[in-house]
Amino acid sequence: MTTTHYTLLSTSLAASAASAKPAPLAPAAAKPATKEQVTQRDIENVERALIDQSARGPVLTFFTTAIFWLLVSCVLGYIASRKLHSPNFVLGPEFLYRWLHIDGIMRSLFDHLNYGRVWPAYTTALIYGWCSLAGMGVATWMIGRLTRVSIQAPGILQWGAWFWNTGVAAGVITILCGYNSGLEYFEMHSAAKLCLFIGYLLIGVWGLILFRYKRTVAPYISVSYLVAAFFLFPWFFGSAAMLTSMHGLNGVMKNIVNVWYQGGLFNLWFGCIGIAAAYYFIPKVINRPIYSYNLAKIGFWSWVFLGGLTAMTRLSGGPVPAYLVTISIAANILLIIPIATLTVNFFQTMKGHTGSMAYSPTLRFVFVGTVFFSIAAALSVLGALRSVDSYTHFTPWAHGQTHAVLLGFFSMVMFGAIYYITPRLVGCEWLSRTFIKIHFFGTAYGGATIIALFLFGGLAMGFTLNEPAGDKVAFYNIPQNGGWCNVVKTYIGYVFFGVAQFVFAIHFLFMRLRIGQPAGEPTLFANPGEAH
Numbered sequence: 001m002t003t004t005h006y007t008l009l010s011t012s013l014a015a016s017a018a019s020a021k022p023a024p025l026a027p028a029a030a031k032p033a034t035k036e037q038v039t040q041r042d043i044e045n046v047e048r049a050l051i052d053q054s055a056r057g058p059v060l061t062f063f064t065t066a067i068f069w070l071l072v073s074c075v076l077g078y079i080a081s082r083k084l085h086s087p088n089f090v091l092g093p094e095f096l097y098r099w100l101h102i103d104g105i106m107r108s109l110f111d112h113l114n115y116g117r118v119w120p121a122y123t124t125a126l127i128y129g130w131c132s133l134a135g136m137g138v139a140t141w142m143i144g145r146l147t148r149v150s151i152q153a154p155g156i157l158q159w160g161a162w163f164w165n166t167g168v169a170a171g172v173i174t175i176l177c178g179y180n181s182g183l184e185y186f187e188m189h190s191a192a193k194l195c196l197f198i199g200y201l202l203i204g205v206w207g208l209i210l211f212r213y214k215r216t217v218a219p220y221i222s223v224s225y226l227v228a229a230f231f232l233f234p235w236f237f238g239s240a241a242m243l244t245s246m247h248g249l250n251g252v253m254k255n256i257v258n259v260w261y262q263g264g265l266f267n268l269w270f271g272c273i274g275i276a277a278a279y280y281f282i283p284k285v286i287n288r289p290i291y292s293y294n295l296a297k298i299g300f301w302s303w304v305f306l307g308g309l310t311a312m313t314r315l316s317g318g319p320v321p322a323y324l325v326t327i328s329i330a331a332n333i334l335l336i337i338p339i340a341t342l343t344v345n346f347f348q349t350m351k352g353h354t355g356s357m358a359y360s361p362t363l364r365f366v367f368v369g370t371v372f373f374s375i376a377a378a379l380s381v382l383g384a385l386r387s388v389d390s391y392t393h394f395t396p397w398a399h400g401q402t403h404a405v406l407l408g409f410f411s412m413v414m415f416g417a418i419y420y421i422t423p424r425l426v427g428c429e430w431l432s433r434t435f436i437k438i439h440f441f442g443t444a445y446g447g448a449t450i451i452a453l454f455l456f457g458g459l460a461m462g463f464t465l466n467e468p469a470g471d472k473v474a475f476y477n478i479p480q481n482g483g484w485c486n487v488v489k490t491y492i493g494y495v496f497f498g499v500a501q502f503v504f505a506i507h508f509l510f511m512r513l514r515i516g517q518p519a520g521e522p523t524l525f526a527n528p529g530e531a532h
Helices: 003-019 040-085 094-099 103-112 115-147 154-176 190-212 221-244 251-286 293-307 311-315 322-334 336-350 354-358 361-384 386-392 397-426 433-465 475-481 483-512
Strands: none
Touching: 040 115, 040 154, 040 397, 040 483, 094 103, 115 154, 115 190, 115 221, 115 251, 115 397, 154 190, 190 221, 221 251, 221 293, 251 293, 251 311, 251 336, 251 361, 251 397, 293 322, 293 336, 311 322, 322 336, 322 361, 336 361, 354 361, 361 386, 361 397, 361 433, 386 433, 397 433, 397 483, 433 483
């Protein structure tokens, strides 16, 4: 802690002592506070307040822009899903467009926004807009808290956030205008990737600097995951951007680089940040240490070592060296080790405290997110097997796996973290428990519907594709046969999920405007002892 912080600490403690009201029936007891009366707990509370104050600007910038991209992704996801079963639909009230004589313009616009453009724009907004920005905001706050270091130049982080947002906006707009690199989850224009990389350097390097000046002797396991994420992301993002832009790298090699990047993106970026948040918030809310620190360390090192080796199964059956796919299959099977250690640690830590989920929004979101983590990891292991891949390859099954990570695991954990962090930054509590309930149920059930229908539709398509030649079901009938999955996914999955996110965005806006409950007791689903 710097001299300035000690001065602020002394001033804050003195102000607290000076403003303390005397006990009503014991005026003699109202003595001025002495240095001996200032406990270590008081010092730690003020220290945390100073760290929160230093992080307020950049973290709220991350959260606000992330939620904006979350809403954009909800709209684009609905359009993309609707295009699969209603290619000629127009979003919005067509009678109003006719009355305004712009129906021709709107129809021309939505004919232009076909599935091939809207889907990659949706995944770009979801991955690089919502998930990455929310993750960096949560990670920045957690590193400050866990290393007990205040952010000295928060403007650098905010500049990084705006560079990143510029890159996301450029990527989404260029994709909607027709540009596409042809690399899944990396479709953006090279200029957009450059903006993202510059923004990350301003953000990620600052996170590593905070770790360098940590004031804790042994870093918490969450810090290990966050440092791994911040250190590894520029490696695989920068390498993939550079290699895929080289003129001499084409065809199969470019796709090998792309799937290697995907493995790092989902396992070592989102995976590490999400696991770090779960390891922090679950013990924090229930006020209990994690079940086993040794299991946590085994899970960390095995996850980091194996996480980047798993993605080549996406090229199974393609014109790639067989040993690359075999290594990835083996790595996916060995992922059972970190999956088992993480699952045991989370569930054993929660043992005897599951009833707390009836009250705490943070705990409910984060713990349900860890359940989705186990499901997503199990799907990854199952889908890597050649016998299963022969049915799920070239089907929506892969989108189900991806959404299990992004919507089920990562987003749920980030929502729980935001519900915990935001009141400590703005100075008031969330306005409405009803809004939080709507957000939870819409996110959990809407997201689960999207994931389940991607998976079920993928299996149905896979079995149809594997039917013997000459069967009565023709290849060109496959989209029509699975059309009901797309209809349900659109009108139940994406609608429920999208409505929940718009409610959350309004609730967060109230917090930014300080329209909330006075700071004090947190806003819970139900107060302990209440009927619910």
